[in-house]
Amino acid sequence: MAFAYAPAPESRAVVDLAPSYGLFIDGEFAEGAGGELRKTVSPATEEVLAEYTQATADDVDRAVRAARKAFGTWSALPGAERAKYLFRIARIIQERSRELAVLETLDNGKPIRESRDADLPLVAAHFFYYAGWADKLDHAGYGADPRPLGVAGQVIPWNFPLLMLAWKIAPALATGNTVVLKPAETTPLSALFFADICRQAGLPKGVVNILTGDGTTGAALVAHPDVNKIAFTGSTEVGKAIARTVAGTDKRVTLELGGKAxxxxxxxxxxxxxxxxxxxxxxxxxxxxxxxxxxxxxxxxxxxxxxxxxxxxxxxxxxxxxxxxxxxxxxxxxxxxxxxxxxxxxxxxxxxxxxxxxxxxxxxxxxxxxxxxxxxxxxxxxxxxxxxxxxxxxxxxxxxxxxxxxxxxxxxxxxxxxxxxxxxxxxxxxxxxxxxxxxxxNTFNKFDPASPFGGYKESGYGREGGRHGLAAYLAGAEGPTSERGARDGERDR
Incomplete structure (x- = not known):
C-alpha cells in the first residue's frame, strides 16, 4: 500500500501580488505605450494571478535607449565595483528566496520542492559566481583588456523563469554590458519581482530593463538596430527565426534550443x-x-x-x-x-x-x-x-x-x-x-554555475555558465562557432 501523506502546503501569504504590473525601464516601472494588459494565470488552478503589460516596439526602443545611456557609466566601473552590485543581488535573492520560490511555483506550476531546493539556490549561485569573475576578466583567457559588447537583448523561456534570467543577466552585468530582458508571456512575474530586487540593490538606472509581452515583443527586441548581443533560450523553431533575423548584422548571438536527450x-x-x-x-x-x-x-x-x-x-x-x-x-x-x-x-x-x-x-x-x-x-x-x-x-x-x-x-x-x-x-x-x-x-540534471552548458546541431550554439559563458558578452572574444570555440565545446563534454 502507498504510504499516506498528510498535505503539507506552503503558504501563499509570503507573496504580495499587485493587481497589475507595468514595464521596468530606466530603473522605474512605467506604463506601456500601447496600454494593453494581459493576464497571467496559475497553471494549477487557472486563477488569474495578475495583469502585466504587453510591450510594443516603441517600448522596446525606450528600453534599449535607456540601456544604451547606462552602458557608458556601467561599463566604465571597475570590475570590483560591478561585483558589489552582483553580490548584493545574490544576497537579496537568498533573503527573499522563500517568497520567490512560492511566486515561481504559482506562476509556473512546478513543485515547491523544486523551486525552493533547486531553482532558487542556483539563481543565487549564478550571481555569486559571476560576481567573482567581474574583477578577473583579464585572467579569463580572452585577452589582456576584454571589453563589453554593449546592450544585450535577452529572451527567456517559461520552464525555469528566474533561473534562465540569472543565466543571462549575471554574466552580462559582470562583463560590463547592460540588459533588456523579455520573460515568457506565461511566466512574467518572477522577472518583475527581480526588477524590484535591482532597485533594492541600488543598481544604477537603465542597467537592467524588463519588458513583458508575447513573441512580437521578443521579435522587436531581436531586430532592434542598437542591440549588440542576442541571447535566447527556447524552441528550435524560434531560434532559427532569430538566426535569420540577425543574419548579415554584427550582432553576437547565442542560442540554447531544444533537445531529445x-x-x-x-x-x-x-x-x-x-x-x-x-x-x-x-x-x-x-x-x-x-x-x-x-x-x-x-x-x-x-x-x-x-x-x-x-x-x-x-x-x-x-x-x-x-x-x-x-x-x-x-x-x-x-x-x-x-x-x-x-x-x-x-x-x-x-x-x-x-x-x-x-x-x-x-x-x-x-x-x-x-x-x-x-x-x-x-x-x-x-x-x-x-x-x-x-x-x-x-x-x-x-x-x-x-x-x-x-x-x-x-x-x-x-x-x-x-x-x-x-x-x-x-x-x-x-x-x-x-x-x-x-x-x-551515473547522474542526470546536475548543474553548477561553474560548468558550461550548451548544445550542437539544432540544440543551438554557444555556451552559458562557467568561464565559457563570459565569451558571449566580450568584444574580441572568439565566438562559439570559431575554431577555438569548437575546441572548447569538445572539452565541455
Whole structure:
C-alpha cells in the first residue's frame, strides 16, 4: 500500500501580488505605450494571478535607449565595483528566496520542492559566481583588456523563469554590458519581482530593463538596430527565426534550443541508482526541461528488470498541488503545452507504441498530465524524434555499445545525454562518441554555475555558465562557432 501523506502546503501569504504590473525601464516601472494588459494565470488552478503589460516596439526602443545611456557609466566601473552590485543581488535573492520560490511555483506550476531546493539556490549561485569573475576578466583567457559588447537583448523561456534570467543577466552585468530582458508571456512575474530586487540593490538606472509581452515583443527586441548581443533560450523553431533575423548584422548571438536527450543504461549499471536518475531526468519539472532524458536506451539483457523497477518507482510519484511539499509532479505550464503533450502521446499510441502510466487521480482544474512511458518504440516514431517537453518517456533497447551510440546520435538535437555504467572506460568511450554538449555519468540534471552548458546541431550554439559563458558578452572574444570555440565545446563534454 502507498504510504499516506498528510498535505503539507506552503503558504501563499509570503507573496504580495499587485493587481497589475507595468514595464521596468530606466530603473522605474512605467506604463506601456500601447496600454494593453494581459493576464497571467496559475497553471494549477487557472486563477488569474495578475495583469502585466504587453510591450510594443516603441517600448522596446525606450528600453534599449535607456540601456544604451547606462552602458557608458556601467561599463566604465571597475570590475570590483560591478561585483558589489552582483553580490548584493545574490544576497537579496537568498533573503527573499522563500517568497520567490512560492511566486515561481504559482506562476509556473512546478513543485515547491523544486523551486525552493533547486531553482532558487542556483539563481543565487549564478550571481555569486559571476560576481567573482567581474574583477578577473583579464585572467579569463580572452585577452589582456576584454571589453563589453554593449546592450544585450535577452529572451527567456517559461520552464525555469528566474533561473534562465540569472543565466543571462549575471554574466552580462559582470562583463560590463547592460540588459533588456523579455520573460515568457506565461511566466512574467518572477522577472518583475527581480526588477524590484535591482532597485533594492541600488543598481544604477537603465542597467537592467524588463519588458513583458508575447513573441512580437521578443521579435522587436531581436531586430532592434542598437542591440549588440542576442541571447535566447527556447524552441528550435524560434531560434532559427532569430538566426535569420540577425543574419548579415554584427550582432553576437547565442542560442540554447531544444533537445531529445538519450539516457543510456548499460547491463552493468547500478539499476536502482539508474531508476532514480531516469525519473529525475524526465519527470523533473514535469518534463519541461530542454535537456530532459526523454529517450531511454536500455541494453536488452536488463531491459525487463529495469522497466519493472521503473514502473514501480513511477507508481510512487505524487501528482497534484504544486504548493504541497509532498508533490513530485506539478501542473503543465499552459493549456497550449498540455495540448501538444497530449497530441504527441496520442500519436505514439497511434503509431503502435505501448503506453503505460501509473494509476493517478488528476485534479479537475488546471493543466495536468500523468507521468507516462512508452515501450515498443522505434526510431521512426514521432515520440522518439520530436521534443515533447512533458512527462513522457520513450524506451528503446540496444545490444552493443556501438548500437547505443548510433541510436543516441540519431536525432537532429545535441544538447545532453546520460550514461549509466560501472566501467569508467565504457563511460569515457561512450561520452567521446556522443554528439551532445553535456554528458552526465551515473547522474542526470546536475548543474553548477561553474560548468558550461550548451548544445550542437539544432540544440543551438554557444555556451552559458562557467568561464565559457563570459565569451558571449566580450568584444574580441572568439565566438562559439570559431575554431577555438569548437575546441572548447569538445572539452565541455
Amino acid at each position: 538519450a539516457n543510456i543504461v548499460y547491463d552493468d549499471a547500478p539499476l536502482d541508482q539508474a531508476v532514480e536518475g531516469i525519473v529525475n531526468g524526465i519527470f523533473f519539472n514535469q518534463g519541461h526541461v530542454c535537456c530532459a532524458g526523454s529517450r531511454l536506451l536500455v541494453q536488452e539483457s536488463v531491459a525487463e528488470e529495469l522497466l519493472t523497477a521503473l514502473k514501480r518507482r513511477m507508481g510512487t510519484l505524487r501528482v497534484g498541488d504544486p504548493l504541497d511539499k509532498n508533490t513530485d509532479i506539478g501542473a503543465v505550464n499552459s493549456a497550449e503545452q498540455l495540448a501538444r503533450i497530449t497530441a504527441l502521446a496520442d500519436a505514439g499510441e497511434a503509431e503502435g507504441a505501448e503506453r503505460w502510466a501509473p494509476a493517478c487521480e488528476l485534479p479537475t482544474t488546471g493543466y495536468w498530465f500523468a507521468p507516462t512511458l512508452f515501450t515498443g518504440v522505434t526510431q521512426a516514431h514521432r515520440i522518439a524524434r520530436e521534443e515533447i517537453f512533458g512527462p513522457v518517456l520513450s524506451v528503446l533497447t540496444f545490444r552493443t555499445p556501438a548500437e547505443a551510440v548510433e541510436k543516441a546520435n540519431n536525432t537532429p538535437y545535441g544538447l545532453s545525454a546520460g550514461i549509466w555504467t560501472e566501467k569508467g572506460s565504457r563511460m569515457l568511450w561512450t561520452a567521446s562518441k556522443l554528439r551532445a554538449g553535456i554528458v552526465w555519468s
